[in-house]
Amino acid sequence: MLVFIKYGLPHLDTSGLPFLFKNYGFSLLVYQFYFVLGAFASIHYDAFKQFITTHHRFIGWSTVVLAVGTIGEYYYNLNVLGLSLKKTLEIHQPYIFIYDLFIIGFIIWIGLQYAKYRDNGLPQWFVSFVSTGAKVGFGMYLGQTVALEIVDLGVTALSLPTVWNFVTLPLVFIIVVAVDYGMSLCFFKIPPFGFLVGRPQWHVSRLWSAK
Template identity: 35%
Template sequence: MVKRPYLHEVDFMRAFFICGVLWNHTINQFTSLMAHHWHTPYYALRSIRMVGHFSRMGFMFMTGLVLMMIYYEKHDWPKFLKKRYNGVLWPYLMWNTLLLGLMIALNKGNDTWAQLSKMLLHGDHFYMYYLLITMQLYLLFPLIVKLFHRFEAHQLRLVVISFLIQLSLVTLIKYGLWGVDTSNWPYWFKAYSINVFVYQFYVVLGGYVALHHQPVTAWLNQVAGLLVPITISLGLGTVIYYRWFNQRVLNLSSGHALSPHQPYMLIYDTAMILTMYWLGQRFAVWRSVHERHWVAKMIHNIATVSFGMYLNQTLALLALRWGLAQTGWSAHQLLWALPLGFAGVVALSFGLAWFCYRVAPFGFLIGRSQWHLPRKTVKTQILEDVSK
C-alpha cells in the first residue's frame, strides 16, 4: 500500500476550527452572565459571535476532504462503517453519560437519568449534535462516493448542483420556515441543525477539493489576493447583517438572527473555508522549513487532540462559568475579560485532551485508545477522519 502524505494544511484547519468552536461557546458563557441584554457589551458580543459561525461547516468540509482521499477507490463499506462508528459512537455514548452524571451530581438544573435516552437520540446536550451529524454522514458517504464516480467527468457540476441545493435549503429555513409552527414535526426535520442534509454542500466541496487538489490549489493561488479581502469583508459584514438586516429589518429573534443556516452565511462560510484551506497550504510550506518551531508544534498538537477538545469542552466551559460567577463583574468588565476567558478554555480543554491522549487507558475517551488487539499484518498508517 502506498503511504499517503500527511496533510499539514488539514492540521492547520483542525486547530483553527476547534478554536473557532470554543470561541463561540465561550462567548455564550459571557453573554449568559450579563444581566442587562440591552446594554452595549451584550450586543457587542452577540454581534461578533456570528463571525465564528463557520466552524462546524469547516469541519464538515474537512471530513469530506479526508474521507474522499481515503475511500474514493476503496469501497469496503462494512469495514468503513465499523471503523468510523467505533471512533465516534463510543465517545458519543460515554461523554453524554459522563456529563449527564456530572450535571446530576452538581445539581445543575432538573437533569435526571431518565433524560439520557432522549439526549442520545437528539444530540441536544453538551454540544454533541456534531457527532450525531457525523454518524449520519457515515451512512450517506458511500452514496456520495458513488455520485462522484457516476459524474466523474463532470464533478464540478456536481459541486454547483450541491451549492444550489444548499442555497435553496438555507433560503427555505430562513424565509420559508420563519413563523411556521413546527412543534408537531418529527424532530429530525424541525431541529434542522442536527440534519446532515443542511451540511451536504460542505462535504461535497471537501470531496471535490480532495480529488482535484492541484487545480484547486492553482486557482486559489491566483485568486487569493481577491479572496482574502472579500472573506474579511464578509466576516465584518456579519455584524451589520445580524444587527441591522436580521433584527431591525426582519425583526427576527436573537436566536433566529444568529442561525448559521442563512444565504449570507453560506457565501461567507464557503469563502472562509477556501481561505483557511489556502492559508493551511501556506502553513504547510512554512512548516517544511520550520518543523521545530513552537508554533508548528502547537498547531500539530492541538490538531492531534481536536476531537478530544470538542468532546470535553463542556468541562472547560463549566469551569469558566463558575470562575466568572465568583467575580461579580459588570458587563463591561466581562467584555474586556473575554480574551483571557477564551485562552483559559482553550488551555484547559487542550490539557484534558492531551492527558487522555498520552496517559493510558484514558485515550478511549477521545476516540484514541492506546490499547489495540494484535493484528496479523501491519498496515500502513493513513489519514484519520478529521473529527478525531
C-alpha cells in the first residue's frame, strides 16, 4: 500500500475519488499494521519483550543508521523523484515505515530499562516527570501541531541564518516537547479542559450514577 501511495498515487488524478482515498492520512487502513502489531505484542508479550531485549543493540544501531538515512531519503524524494515538498515530508513511505518499526522497538527497550531502574536509584522528580508525561502523552500527541506552530512563530521571528537553524535543531526539538508537555499538563490540571488530552475531569457516567 505504501509503495502505491508513494510511487503511484502522485501521478493519478484523485479529484474524483472519495474523501478517504484522496486524504488517506485520515484512513485507519493506513495505520492498520501498527494496530495489528500492538495486538500481537500484547498477546505474546513475554516473547515480544524477550525479542526486544535480546536484539536491542541491533535495533538501536539500525535506528541510528535509518535516522541518518532520512536525510538521503529527503533529497531522493525531492531531487530524483521530483515529488512536492508536501509529498517529500509525508510519513506514508516504505522507508519511513521500516524506520518506524526500528525506532518503536528501540523506544520500547528504553521503556523497559526505565521500568527496571525506576525503583533503584532514579531521582523521584524524574520518576514523577515521566509518570505525569505518561498521563498526558495522548494529549501531547494531539497537541504537537499546536506546539510546532508556536515554536515556528518564534523561530521565524528570530530570522536566524540557515546554518544556525540547523545547529539549533536539538534545542528547538526540546522546546517543542516542553511546550507540548506544558500545554497538555495545563489542560490535564484545569477543568473542564481535561477532555482535550483524553483525561476528562468530569464523566457522563457520574451524571447517571448521581440519579
